[in-house]
Each structure stands twice: as C-alpha cells, then as structure tokens.
Amino acid sequence: MKIGIIGTRGIPNYYGGFEECAQQLAVRLVARGHQVVVYNSHSHPYQQKNFEGVDIIHKYDPEHRIGTFGQFIYDFNCILDARWRNYDAILMLGYTSSSIWQRFLPAGTAIITNMDGLEWKRTKYSTRVRKFLKRAERWAANGSHILIADAVEIQNYLNRKYKNQVIYIPYGARKFKEANPNVLEKYGVEPGEYNLVIARLEPENNIETILEGIQKSKSERVTLVVGNHETAYGEYLKATFKDSRIRFIKATYKKEYINNLRYFSHIFFHGHSVGGTNPSLLEAMACSSMICAHDNPFNREVLGDDAAYFMDVNDVANAADLLDRNDSQIQKIKNNLTKLGSRYNWDMVAEQYEVVFQQASI
Numbered sequence: 001m002k003i004g005i006i007g008t009r010g011i012p013n014y015y016g017g018f019e020e021c022a023q024q025l026a027v028r029l030v031a032r033g034h035q036v037v038v039y040n041s042h043s044h045p046y047q048q049k050n051f052e053g054v055d056i057i058h059k060y061d062p063e064h065r066i067g068t069f070g071q072f073i074y075d076f077n078c079i080l081d082a083r084w085r086n087y088d089a090i091l092m093l094g095y096t097s098s099s100i101w102q103r104f105l106p107a108g109t110a111i112i113t114n115m116d117g118l119e120w121k122r123t124k125y126s127t128r129v130r131k132f133l134k135r136a137e138r139w140a141a142n143g144s145h146i147l148i149a150d151a152v153e154i155q156n157y158l159n160r161k162y163k164n165q166v167i168y169i170p171y172g173a174r175k176f177k178e179a180n181p182n183v184l185e186k187y188g189v190e191p192g193e194y195n196l197v198i199a200r201l202e203p204e205n206n207i208e209t210i211l212e213g214i215q216k217s218k219s220e221r222v223t224l225v226v227g228n229h230e231t232a233y234g235e236y237l238k239a240t241f242k243d244s245r246i247r248f249i250k251a252t253y254k255k256e257y258i259n260n261l262r263y264f265s266h267i268f269f270h271g272h273s274v275g276g277t278n279p280s281l282l283e284a285m286a287c288s289s290m291i292c293a294h295d296n297p298f299n300r301e302v303l304g305d306d307a308a309y310f311m312d313v314n315d316v317a318n319a320a321d322l323l324d325r326n327d328s329q330i331q332k333i334k335n336n337l338t339k340l341g342s343r344y345n346w347d348m349v350a351e352q353y354e355v356v357f358q359q360a361s362i
Helices: 017-031 069-082 099-104 127-142 152-161 181-187 207-216 232-240 255-264 279-286 297-303 313-322 327-342 346-360
Strands: 002-006 035-041 054-059 089-093 110-114 146-149 165-168 194-198 222-226 246-249 268-270 291-294 308-310
Touching: 002 017, 002 069, 017 035, 017 054, 017 089, 017 279, 017 346, 035 069, 054 069, 069 099, 089 346, 099 127, 110 346, 146 152, 146 346, 152 165, 152 297, 181 255, 194 207, 194 255, 207 222, 207 232, 207 246, 207 308, 207 313, 222 255, 232 246, 255 279, 268 279, 279 291, 279 297, 279 327, 291 297, 308 313
Parallel strands: 002 035, 002 089, 035 054, 089 110, 110 146, 146 165, 194 222, 194 268, 222 246, 268 291, 291 308
Antiparallel strands: none
C-alpha cells in the first residue's frame, strides 16, 4: 500500500505526541512492506528526503512568520500535494487546521482521521474558537471514511455523535532503559529529591492546582516545571508562584534529558484533563515514574488503580507530603510497565493501523 501521513510538523519527532505517533507508525509500516510518505514543515530540522525508509516531503509552513494561521496554510499545502500522489490511504493526525480543506482531499483515497481529544473543551480557547473547533470536528468526521479514537472514552463520544466507523487504537511507549543520573547535574537536582511536571503550560493541564498544592505542602523537595513558559500564561505562572521549591525549566525535546528527569523524579504530576490517551503519561509510565494524576476518565482509563490521583490543592499537598516509593507504589510502577507490553505497544499499534488502512482501501 501507499500511505500518506498529514497533520504533524514532521519526523523525526522534535515536538510532540502526533509527531511521535507518525514516526513510530511510519517506520514500522515501511518495515512491513508499505510505501509511506510523511509531510514535514519546510523548516523542520531534518532536511533529508528519507528517514529510515520513510519518504519525506517538505511543504511550506509560514507559522513562524504569521502565527497559528500558518498551520492552516501548511495543511492546505500538504493536502494539495496529496491530490496527485495516488495514495491508497491518507492518515490525518488531528483536524484543527485541516478540516476546512476536507473537500480538497483526493477522491478515491481512503481518509482515516485520528480525532485526538475533545479540542473544543480546551479552556485556553475563546468561545468563538471553541465553536469553530466543534464545527471542525464535524467537518473532519463527515469527510473521513474511518475515525480513530485513542481512548475508549473518546470512542464512546464519537459513536454517540457520528455515524462513521470508530476504531479504538491507543498510542504506544517503550520502556526506558538508559538511566543516567549524570543528566541531573544540568538541573541541579538529585535522584528522588524532586517532583516533576512536564506539560504545555495551559489552564486545562491543572498547572495552578499542582503548584498551589506544592506551595501548601510541607515537603522541601523541589518541583521542576518543564514547559514553554515564555508565553502570557507562563509569565503569569512565574509571577504567581515565586517559591524556592518551584523552578520553571524551558521545554526540551531531547529524550535523553526528559526521560532521565522522569525516571529519577520522586512524583510525576500529570494534570492533563482534556483529551484521550496522553502520550506524555505513557512516557512517564515507561520511565518507571511514580504518578499522581488528575482524576478524570481519560487518566483513569490508562492508569486504573496504579497511580495516586488529585482533584484539588489539598490532594496535591497530601501527595507531596505523604507519597513514598514503598512496596505498594513499586508494584503499581511494575503494573504500568506491564501495560506497555499488553496494550500501549507501538508494534501492536502499527498492526492495528495497518488493518484499518487495508480495510478502508478495499
């Protein structure tokens, strides 16, 4: 089969969850005998035309010049190119900036869309933008042959709302095995003596609740907040939480650094509340992190009883003061690692996508 993947900044992954998904899927599908093309932004650091057997097509992306609207132009450029490539199937990763161009997708090609989370619920967006996102979700659903949900909760929602076939396929993660405590020297922390937050600094990720809880706790451990804090909301957080126990660290996409930070942390606080299976959560599980997650159906679906949960400031403070890596917590960590083999496994994920592509293109 000839498969095109649209909707990411490109591979190899230097950015986030969809980029990692595109990379892991594409490489595995090529190994299974398929021709796979991934679209990259023209400004992507990787400028080669092939990555581990995956064909790379760079298209103009003006986001760096004009902001968010540039994403719409980039997606349009990718979709126009796809019209004459004779793909058997196109995988659209997300729909926010591509759905308005749905009518330009090539006829006769199977369109499979990973619907991501409930984007229109994100509080970072204005009322007007959230209304647009609801429409965009509908356009994407109506223009796709099959919808992919990365969480059962998302699958249930899509089944209730749309008539498309909706298939549940989660993300994957690989167990982290390259622990190197020397990496921590860069951050001035010791193994087990710091808590960790890794997230986009946005309201729906419950950053304020976590940091208020840290301030309220009696623990002397430092909490590292890794994310892009050079935004209006990031500046607000830095001005609000001036506590010596809270350090804001600029986001890094070097896996060696980020995975070691996860691995050697005391508690990994995961505040994501909107969306499905969060890749960052799976990666924390893969790094043997002791996790305290926001209590919502998406996180419960992944973690079950193998984590602590918080809903408010007091829950966070209690976790910071009382959670200890005892026998019970160690067993929870082992249980989460087991899930990577049985459920959140990239090889299994790629096999499931392959079946979907084959069925959709018949």
